[in-house]
Amino acid sequence: MTILTGKGYLIVNEFKTIIDRKGTSSVKWDMTKTVFGKEDILPMWVADMDFLPPREVTESLKERLDHGIFGYTFVGDGPAEAIAGWVKKRHGWDIHTKWLQYSPGVVPAIGTIIQALTEPGDKVLVQSPVYTPFFSMTEENGRVIENAPLVYENGTYSISFTEFEESLKKGVKVFLLCNPHNPSGRVWTREELTKMADLCKKYDVIIVSDEIHSDLVYKSHTHIPIASIDESYQDMTITCIAPSKTFNLAGLQSSAMITPNKDFREKIAGVHKKQGFFTLNTFGITGMEAAYRHGERWLENILDYLSENAAITKSYVEEHLPDLHLVEPQGTYLLWIDCSKLGLTDDELKERLLEKGRLGLEPGPKYGKGGEGFVRMNIACPREILMDGLDRLLKALG
Numbered sequence: 001m002t003i004l005t006g007k008g009y010l011i012v013n014e015f016k017t018i019i020d021r022k023g024t025s026s027v028k029w030d031m032t033k034t035v036f037g038k039e040d041i042l043p044m045w046v047a048d049m050d051f052l053p054p055r056e057v058t059e060s061l062k063e064r065l066d067h068g069i070f071g072y073t074f075v076g077d078g079p080a081e082a083i084a085g086w087v088k089k090r091h092g093w094d095i096h097t098k099w100l101q102y103s104p105g106v107v108p109a110i111g112t113i114i115q116a117l118t119e120p121g122d123k124v125l126v127q128s129p130v131y132t133p134f135f136s137m138t139e140e141n142g143r144v145i146e147n148a149p150l151v152y153e154n155g156t157y158s159i160s161f162t163e164f165e166e167s168l169k170k171g172v173k174v175f176l177l178c179n180p181h182n183p184s185g186r187v188w189t190r191e192e193l194t195k196m197a198d199l200c201k202k203y204d205v206i207i208v209s210d211e212i213h214s215d216l217v218y219k220s221h222t223h224i225p226i227a228s229i230d231e232s233y234q235d236m237t238i239t240c241i242a243p244s245k246t247f248n249l250a251g252l253q254s255s256a257m258i259t260p261n262k263d264f265r266e267k268i269a270g271v272h273k274k275q276g277f278f279t280l281n282t283f284g285i286t287g288m289e290a291a292y293r294h295g296e297r298w299l300e301n302i303l304d305y306l307s308e309n310a311a312i313t314k315s316y317v318e319e320h321l322p323d324l325h326l327v328e329p330q331g332t333y334l335l336w337i338d339c340s341k342l343g344l345t346d347d348e349l350k351e352r353l354l355e356k357g358r359l360g361l362e363p364g365p366k367y368g369k370g371g372e373g374f375v376r377m378n379i380a381c382p383r384e385i386l387m388d389g390l391d392r393l394l395k396a397l398g
């Protein structure tokens with residue numbers, strides 16, 4: 001049901017509808033055989049949502065489609081202004097449109113930045129458990145991982161600044177920050193961000209801040225772009241954002257890098273030139289602009305729905321699976337579940353989930369040191385699918 005209000009469309013119950021994604025070459029739904037070795041499992045792994053994006057995005061894409069000609073398209077002022085407006089409104093950060101560069105995704109952006117600003121053999125700092133491509137983008141490019149793992153204590157995650165500094169002392173060139181953090185769900189506070197940035201400044205380390213989950217933050221937490229805290233941080237940071245997680249547009253392949261540092265931008269442009277990369281997909285450009293211009297109401301609605309999904313999952317786990325611990329998510333729709341009390345190996349955990357539960361979750365070890373004994377569950381789905389997933393989790397691990 002759709003109600004047109006003074007502020008735009010309010011779509012009631014829009015997230016309840018189950019849309020069959022099978023047969024659309026969906027990585028989540030159609031690649032289960034490749035990834036898990038099975039067809040008939042419920043996929044709650046890769047980070048996209050089983051929801052329609054904002055209606056305005058689809059309408060703008062249809063309009064572009066109806067035009068009928070899909071020649072080379074550049075990213076003009078419209079999308080750049082939409083991004084700058086969004087970042088200012090949602091995160092209080094004033095950026096100039098000329099600070100923007102584009103990439104088909106945040107992962108390719110990270111690869112490009114590593115190539116542009118480091119040399120083979122240089123050290124790149126990460127905080128495990130963390131999003132797998134942080135490791136692969138570093139290593140595939142012949143750079144070396146330096147890890148300052150997060151501290152997991154009393155069911156929550158924090159940073160050991162002593163360990164962080166010890167790592168920086170080893171001659172790190174780039175720090176790959178994940179804010180909000182996938183998979184822990186932490187939204188770093190101003191104090192934590194300031195401490196990390198001050199230490200990076202002290203040791204002359206460039207910060208690459210992956211803020212792809214920045215819009216998916218639950219009430220009582222606030223995302224702070226690390227670069228926005230201080231002008232000196234801004235100059236040593238490249239921030240990566242995208243409409244893909246926020247508005248469920250991963251297939252449109254568009255993302256942006258933000259930095260006022262002209263030298264960084266020129267080096268990034270140099271790598272793009274070598275790759276022959278010139279512009280984004282026409283539909284990516286159209287969808288990105290529409291999302292950042294018109295997606296706010298949809299985002300508010302989805303955040304409500306996702307926080308209910310998170311609360312339902314938490315109480316389900318507490319009631320039926322008391323040996324599991326759900327790390328309270330401050331942001332992202334990816335729940336990080338500690339199964340270590342079950343005393344199973346990671347292989348046994350995976351086997352139980354697949355054989356008994358017929359449930360496809362991300363195995364914790366994928367995220368590096370500290371991921372052992374955990375699984376990551378994607379709850380960005382209609383409630384009916386969520387309940388099915390929770391029942392399968394119970395069947396597998398109860």
Ligand SMILES: Cc1ncc(COP(=O)(O)O)c(C=O)c1O
Nearest residue numbers: 047105106107108131182212242
């Ligand atoms: C932290 C983080 N960065 C990047 C990505 C993927 O970015 P893209 O699809 O734009 O390459 C994800 C997807 O889950 C993610 O969690």
